[in-house]
Amino acid sequence: xxxxxxTVFSGVQxxxxxxxxxxxxxxxxxxxxxxxxxxxxxxxxxHAITVRQVPAxxxxxxxxxxxxxxxxxxxxxxxxxxxxxHVPAHAELGWILDCYTMxxxxxRMTQFKDKSAKNAxxxxxxxxxxxxxxxxxxxxxxxxxxxxxxxxxxxxxxxxDIAMRFNQIYSDTFTVPEGYIPTDTMKIMSLAAPTQxxxxxxxxxxxxxxxxxxxxxxxxxxxKAVTDSEAEVRYAPGKDGVNNLMTIYHAxxxxxxxxxxxxxxxxxxxxxxxxxxxxxxxxxxxxxAEYERLIADKAFLESVMKNGAExxxxxxxxxxxxxxxKIGFVN
Ligand code: TYM
Numbered sequence: 001x002x003x004x005x006x007t008v009f010s011g012v013q014x015x016x017x018x019x020x021x022x023x024x025x026x027x028x029x030x031x032x033x034x035x036x037x038x039x040x041x042x043x044x045x046x047h048a049i050t051v052r053q054v055p056a057x058x059x060x061x062x063x064x065x066x067x068x069x070x071x072x073x074x075x076x077x078x079x080x081x082x083x084x085x086h087v088p089a090h091a092e093l094g095w096i097l098d099c100y101t102m103x104x105x106x107x108r109m110t111q112f113k114d115k116s117a118k119n120a121x122x123x124x125x126x127x128x129x130x131x132x133x134x135x136x137x138x139x140x141x142x143x144x145x146x147x148x149x150x151x152x153x154x155x156x157x158x159x160x161d162i163a164m165r166f167n168q169i170y171s172d173t174f175t176v177p178e179g180y181i182p183t184d185t186m187k188i189m190s191l192a193a194p195t196q197x198x199x200x201x202x203x204x205x206x207x208x209x210x211x212x213x214x215x216x217x218x219x220x221x222x223x224k225a226v227t228d229s230e231a232e233v234r235y236a237p238g239k240d241g242v243n244n245l246m247t248i249y250h251a252x253x254x255x256x257x258x259x260x261x262x263x264x265x266x267x268x269x270x271x272x273x274x275x276x277x278x279x280x281x282x283x284x285x286x287x288x289a290e291y292e293r294l295i296a297d298k299a300f301l302e303s304v305m306k307n308g309a310e311x312x313x314x315x316x317x318x319x320x321x322x323x324x325x326k327i328g329f330v331n
Pocket of ligand 1: 010011012027044134138146
């Protein structure tokens, strides 16, 4: 809680072009909290450097991610929009919470195991303690609710455990956060390998639909999407490719699975894939248009970042002074 409002926090890494998985699993939901909650949406650049980044690209993507937040409906006057590295309290609390997080807990994180396998040359300590920094992001603002995709559930549970552990040792300090995970779009799958999550770091460009892809690119990618040999548009176990396309179509049109099955009864996958591509491209057209307008105005984006960081710092300071006092740091 902050004042009389409950608090929402979420973050996205500027580590690649954002995908429709990021959009449907997380960003699309952010704006629904703007009125009733105190909302903090952060571009988590410090998390991004756990994997090696090209500096100029990281900088560019930080602007892009902020512009996309706004293009997806986040008004800078109603939401605190900021860049993680602009608020040093994230690093400060991250370190402190490292000392209340067990090696064994971090070793069990599936994302750490996956990322270590993918980055065998660079299994750095930051990759290992990544979830503690994420806990710091969340706990710093006394967050009640964290809108994320299902892949972040394990990290969120760790943040809850850390908060409860700290509260138990030092009396109530942190709000224990809850996740807000959408039931229908919590895990959008790769178009090329539909048993795997769609990921912005996928090397196969056909596997991933980016929010800013052109309409032609989107349609081309959906046309190539892996399905099955059954040629029946039906939501069923084992039909991972079709289930994923139906989920995406449902998300952009609001149609139920039954309605979708009826719409494509007796038709092949070709018609269906084209319809999914068009619905996705049309649904995102306003986001792309608004993004183009925003990204052209760097000075404005910088003013949003600056104001956001000041606002975030104000709230972060309150938590930090409590934490410092409780653990025995001299003021
Ligand atoms: P990141 O940058 O990988 O993803 C941003 C958000 O998009 C969601 N997401 C998906 N949802 C559905 N289907 C998919 N295929 C898909 N891919 C990604 C993610 O669940 C996430 O909500 N650790 C976080 C960033 C972070 C954070 C935080 C989030 C840092 N600190 C504090 C919340 C609160 C991450 O890597 O997200």
